[in-house]
Amino acid sequence: DTGVSQDPRHKITKRGQNVTFRCDPISEHNRLYWYRQTLGQGPEFLTYFQNEAQLEKSRLLSDRFSAERPKGSFSTLEIQRTEQGDSAMYLCASSLGGGQGATEAFFGQGTRLTVV
């Protein structure tokens, strides 16, 4: 296993189009996160899965955004009717969790979205 994998690495889309990104976490990791990073800022939390259950969604995640992790393995993030403000780097991370301990998250290289 080579780490967290994201696809595609880059996506250019026209405003109003729908886009979908995929994340393959480290295989034994049960926790999966999506973050968004804009230029000059730190990653901002979007949503979190434990196995297939989506346990938290940020207020940043408008109704146009939806994320799934159907079998508790890979995850998809879909943005409908994209807007220019959606242009950002979308980062996926995974971690191995059990009990109450907080462990480090391993990040993928991200998908850079440009909405034109």
Place this chain on the structure above:
Amino acid sequence: GDSVTQMEGPVTLSEEAFLTINCTYTATGYPSLFWYVQYPGEGLQLLLKATKADDKGSNKGFEATYRKETTSFHLEKGSVQVSDSAVYFCALSGMRGGYQKVTFGTGTKLQVIP
């Protein structure tokens, strides 16, 4: 809620200079603390971590000590190299109702000149 505050950059240093990047945090409970590094065009990589008060994380010559009394986790390196040029993010990981959430600072860009 949880938050992380980092010193603003960019920080420009000459090679072999001493580096300090300040980080303070606000959190409930006892979070774990991390430094991540992002090289140009790449994703985030974990640099070091500390999981409890007074722990010192270290890696590649970088160090940071978890100071609960000052709620700080400052990053230091005794002698920086050009290859250390990157953006450094301080982060904390706290438990929320039984699950984990990572909160990042805004990042500090480090430029090391030969």
